[in-house]
Structures are given as structure tokens and as C-alpha cells.
Amino acid sequence: MEDPKELIARVRDQNDKGAIARLISIVERPVTNESRDLDEWLAQQAESGFVIGLTGAPGSGKSTLVDRLISQIRASDSSVAVVAVDPSSPFSGGAILGDRVRMQSHTQDPGVYIRSLATRGHLGGLTVAVPRVVRLLEALAFPWVLIETVGVGQVEIEITGEADATVVVINPGWGDSIQANKAGLMEIADIFVINKADRAGVRDTRRDLENMLELGAHDHRPPILETVATSGEGVEMLFEQLTDLRDGLISSGELAKRRAARRLAEFDRLVSATLRSAVESVTERNDLRDRVREGSLTPSKAAAELVALIKLSIDDKEGV
Amino acid sequence: MEDPKELIARVRDQNDKGAIARLISIVERPVTNESRDLDEWLAQQAESGFVIGLTGAPGSGKSTLVDRLISQIRASDSSVAVVAVDPSSPFSGGAILGDRVRMQSHTQDPGVYIRSLATRGHLGGLTVAVPRVVRLLEALAFPWVLIETVGVGQVEIEITGEADATVVVINPGWGDSIQANKAGLMEIADIFVINKADRAGVRDTRRDLENMLELGAHDHRPPILETVATSGEGVEMLFEQLTDLRDGLISSGELAKRRAARRLAEFDRLVSATLRSAVESVTERNDLRDRVREGSLTPSKAAAELVALIKLSIDDKEGV
Structure with missing residues (x-):
């Protein structure tokens, strides 16, 4: 990935549409290092x-x-x-x-x-x-x-x-x-x-x-x-x-209100999406689901096991 | 809380409706020690x-x-x-x-x-x-x-x-x-x-x-x-x-199928509920939400901060 700062400069100075496309690819994935650098810049605009x-x-x-x-x-x-x-x-x-x-x-x-x-x-x-x-x-x-x-x-x-x-x-x-x-x-x-x-x-x-x-x-x-x-x-x-x-x-002042509500909704969605992604990346999940389906493990025991296996590190990884 | 085993015995031997009521109170809260003992028994029935x-x-x-x-x-x-x-x-x-x-x-x-x-x-x-x-x-x-x-x-x-x-x-x-x-x-x-x-x-x-x-x-x-x-x-x-x-x-065989699907749905709901409860018990959550609302913190940074603060221990605590 290119440095977001550099891409932004290319958009500003040369009106480079390819650079816009690459910035979009970065911002589409909210949990990479590049996207967080970009976020920092976005917060200042x-x-x-x-x-x-x-x-x-x-x-x-x-x-x-x-x-x-x-x-x-x-x-x-x-x-x-x-x-x-x-x-x-x-x-x-x-x-x-x-x-x-x-x-x-x-x-x-x-x-x-x-x-x-x-x-x-x-x-x-x-x-x-x-x-x-x-x-x-x-x-x-x-x-x-x-x-x-x-x-x-x-x-x-x-x-x-x-x-x-x-x-x-x-x-x-x-x-x-x-x-x-x-x-x-x-x-x-x-x-x-x-x-x-x-x-x-x-x-x-x-x-x-x-x-x-x-x-x-x-x-x-x-x-x-x-x-x-x-x-x-x-x-x-x-x-x-x-x-x-x-x-x-x-x-x-309605625009400011709408935007504040949307920021909050985005925050909630990102939290949910991150957690869902963490749940889905537990390797043992399918096995637990199979055992729940066939009845050899109770839903609550399986849920406790699954939750214990969730890893909430979101560093330097794409959220898939 | 009374021992679930004892309560079950009182239901079976004395048809004690008060014991049923107490067992329900236990099973309503799926993440206590008592409820997990009860789950183990339930799984065998x-x-x-x-x-x-x-x-x-x-x-x-x-x-x-x-x-x-x-x-x-x-x-x-x-x-x-x-x-x-x-x-x-x-x-x-x-x-x-x-x-x-x-x-x-x-x-x-x-x-x-x-x-x-x-x-x-x-x-x-x-x-x-x-x-x-x-x-x-x-x-x-x-x-x-x-x-x-x-x-x-x-x-x-x-x-x-x-x-x-x-x-x-x-x-x-x-x-x-x-x-x-x-x-x-x-x-x-x-x-x-x-x-x-x-x-x-x-x-x-x-x-x-x-x-x-x-x-x-x-x-x-x-x-x-x-x-x-x-x-x-x-x-x-x-x-x-x-x-x-x-x-x-x-x-x-339709009943068995319906029950298997329901067990799976219960598992998914318990996982979601546990995670939601973990999110809601992050003390800093309201502060993060305030900063997102006013725009001093981006939604994705706030989400990353919140997720890092989530504690997924579900031991011996009520999930409230």
C-alpha cells in the first residue's frame, strides 16, 4: 500500500483520480494501519x-x-x-x-x-x-x-x-x-x-x-x-x-445533529462488525455449532466456550 | 442460591412449585455457576x-x-x-x-x-x-x-x-x-x-x-x-x-430438525448477548460515544479503543 499522505497530495496537486481510487480501497478496510493513518487525517478535515x-x-x-x-x-x-x-x-x-x-x-x-x-x-x-x-x-x-x-x-x-x-x-x-x-x-x-x-x-x-x-x-x-x-x-x-x-x-443546526447521530451509528456498527468478525474467525466455531445442533453440548456451554476463544486483537490485521 | 440438584429433587419428590420457581430464576440467568450446573443436568434430560x-x-x-x-x-x-x-x-x-x-x-x-x-x-x-x-x-x-x-x-x-x-x-x-x-x-x-x-x-x-x-x-x-x-x-x-x-x-423427524435449529439459534443469541453485555459494561463507553458524537474522535478510532477495553471473562458474574 502506498502512503495515504502521498496519495492525498497527488489528489490535491495533480487531481489524480487513480489516487482517489487507491485511497478508497484503503478506507474501505477500517482496521489496517494505512486506514488508521488516513482516519487521523480525516478527523482533521x-x-x-x-x-x-x-x-x-x-x-x-x-x-x-x-x-x-x-x-x-x-x-x-x-x-x-x-x-x-x-x-x-x-x-x-x-x-x-x-x-x-x-x-x-x-x-x-x-x-x-x-x-x-x-x-x-x-x-x-x-x-x-x-x-x-x-x-x-x-x-x-x-x-x-x-x-x-x-x-x-x-x-x-x-x-x-x-x-x-x-x-x-x-x-x-x-x-x-x-x-x-x-x-x-x-x-x-x-x-x-x-x-x-x-x-x-x-x-x-x-x-x-x-x-x-x-x-x-x-x-x-x-x-x-x-x-x-x-x-x-x-x-x-x-x-x-x-x-x-x-x-x-x-x-x-440540523445538519450538525444528523452528522453527530451518524457518527455514533458508525461507531456502533464498527464495534458490532469487529466483534462479529472476531466470532467468525474462531476456528472451533463450526465444531461447536455442530455439537449444539446434534445436542451433545448445551447452547450456553457452547456459547461460553466460544466467547472464551474469541481474540479481540484488531492490530495490523485486515478484518476480513 | 440453593443447590439446583436439591431443588430438582424437591420438584420430583414433593411436587414443590416453589422449587420450580427458584429453578426458573436460576435458568433465566445463563451465566452464573448455578445456571451452569443446571445446564449440565438439563443436557442429560x-x-x-x-x-x-x-x-x-x-x-x-x-x-x-x-x-x-x-x-x-x-x-x-x-x-x-x-x-x-x-x-x-x-x-x-x-x-x-x-x-x-x-x-x-x-x-x-x-x-x-x-x-x-x-x-x-x-x-x-x-x-x-x-x-x-x-x-x-x-x-x-x-x-x-x-x-x-x-x-x-x-x-x-x-x-x-x-x-x-x-x-x-x-x-x-x-x-x-x-x-x-x-x-x-x-x-x-x-x-x-x-x-x-x-x-x-x-x-x-x-x-x-x-x-x-x-x-x-x-x-x-x-x-x-x-x-x-x-x-x-x-x-x-x-x-x-x-x-x-x-x-x-x-x-x-421434523420435530428433531426444528429443535436442532432452535438450539443453534439459542447458541447464536447467547454469543451475541454476551458480547453486547461485554460492550455495555466497558466503563469508558459513554465517554467514547460523547467524543464520537462531538467529532473529536473518529468512529473507527473510538471503536478500536472500545474493543481493546472489552473484557470477555464471563466467569462467576451475572451478565446483567
């Missing part, structure tokens, strides 16, 4: 970016919307980083998600960094890795960081919760799915976007949304915007709303 | 009982049904133990749940043991305690053990999962609630009981149930019985069905 999670069912046009949003952000002369998360894919790297192809137009732009993250066997998986990667990108001076998830599963909603604000993308006529997903999506949305708003059913969808929002206990009713990502319609308005949202969250 | 979980919304008449079922079991000359679980109550003891009063008729019967369990600060709470208490009652030679929960919350459904078989109690006209609870209840039921079957709407409720069961992927369609617990109507049939179910599960 201001939290000056704004992180937006975009979620919605597959096919809702999120990727195209993100593509348009990148252009809008770039037009305002800001740089932007995108983390595309696919919990269902075992791959992770530069541009692996199928629809990432659509973002190729931005790869030559030095103000845009796009990275796909997928499930790997690292400590705690994506829910541990994503917030760390996002924090890194923010510290590398991206004022806007977008997290895009592929679907709306539990892990994806959890990951979106790592953003400062959440945009939920739906389509006209999505009524049924709304009903099903309501519990999870209504609560996390800061902004709703009805994408593909050139199709029939926009008014019904808006009314459905409004009815459901009325049932919820929102202090602040999230705005409902309409976009046609393929043509770019409505995306300028979305960017304006996002800017307003950011400014409002900062001035009200 | 045959698993000869049949454990039935009864669940359903509050007001569905579960307690009255349990009361009638006790009479039915006693009429067959078997003894029976009841564990009444109330995750919402902080109390635990002999007869605390309100409707437990109705079971008073059985308290003088030496073949009936009734015990309420409620949330206490013990290691892992009820999900750890209930399977251990049930196992104890079975080993104390109760051929039938009933677990009755107050409602149908997540914890209650989890606890019901600790039974060999599950009876889901609903009422006529409960259609809406069924819809809401469907995910959890349809999957765990071995037998459905429509209680208060003298009321209107039985046919609709049965049809609703049948429709929903058709959607599920049951190998074996659970029977739908009708009872009027207040008059005792249908309870004899319920007991017959339970006896058939038990015999079928034993002869097919």
Missing part, C-alpha cells in the same frame, strides 16, 4: 460537503437523473463525486454497474469522480464502507457527494441513511409499490422526485404521495418535484431545491 | 415434552383458550406448564398478568404450573430466557408446555418461534388486522384457531385465511379450527389436533 442519497425502485430513472444532476452541479462550477452502490453485486471498482455506462460522458471531466461500490467480504460490508468512503470524498474537497443505490431494499435504505439528505425517486403510476414501500421511504425522504413526469398518472401519484405524507408525522413536509431526466426537464429546479435544503439544514 | 406457542392480538381470547386447554390436557391425565410472556411489562413472577387471574382455578392442581415472564435486565432479555425456561419445564417432566404471548409484536413472534409448534388465534372480522400481520403470522402458524366463533363473520374470516394461505409457500396447509373459549366449544378438537400434530412432527 472540515466537514464541508453535502451528501445526498438518491433512492428509488430499479427502473425509476435514478441513474439518468444523477447524470443530469452532475451536469447541473458542474454548471454551477462545483465539483461532484458519485458513489453508486449495488448491494446485490459482488464486484466493486471503477465502472461496473450496467448503467454506469451512461455516466461515461463525465469521466473526462476533472471535476467529476464516479465510483461503484459493491458487496465485498470486508468488515461489516457496505454499511460500514459507504460512510467512510463518503467522508473521504468530502475531505478530498468535493462539495457535493451523491450516493446512488440500485433498489430500495433494507441495506439500500440503510445506506441512504448515511447521506445528509435523501431524495426518493418514484414514477407516475407507482401507486401500488408506494403502498408497499411506504414505511421505509416516507420517513427518510427530504425531497420526492416524480421522474418520467411526461408520462400519464403524475397527478394521481402526487395525490397518493400527499395523502401518505399527511398520515406521517413530518415536522417538515418534503417537497414533491417533477422531472423528466431523459430531457433534463426539472433538474435545474431539483438542484435549486437541494441547495436550499442544504442551506436550511446548515443554518438550523 | 430427554427432550420428551411438546412445546406449543399461542399467539394472537390482545383481546382475541388467548388466555381463556389456554385456560380451557389446560383443563383438556388435565382430562387426558397429562400435566402441563404454561409460560405467559409479556414483553411490555417490567414485572416477572408467579401471577402478574391481569388475565392470569382466570387461571387461578388451576393453581391448586399439582399437575399444572403457571408462570409469567416479563422483561428484565437479564442477559439478552426474554428471547434468551424463554427457551431456557421452557427447556427446564420440559426436563421437570411436563409433557405439555404452553407459551402464551400477550400480543403479536416482533419480540412475541420471536418468542413463539421457540415453541415446537405455533397456534395463531384470531377472531371473526379480524380481516384488516390479518392483512397487516400477514407476513409474520402466516408463516409461523401450524394451526389457526378462529376463537369467538359464535360471532358473525366466521365464514369470511376463514375464506380470508384460506386465500392468504394459498399465496404462501406452505408444504403443509395449517388446519383452521373454530372455538368458543368462553364455553369450551371446539377445545377438545384443538387438543386432538395438537396431539396429532405432535405425533406427526415426531414420526416425520
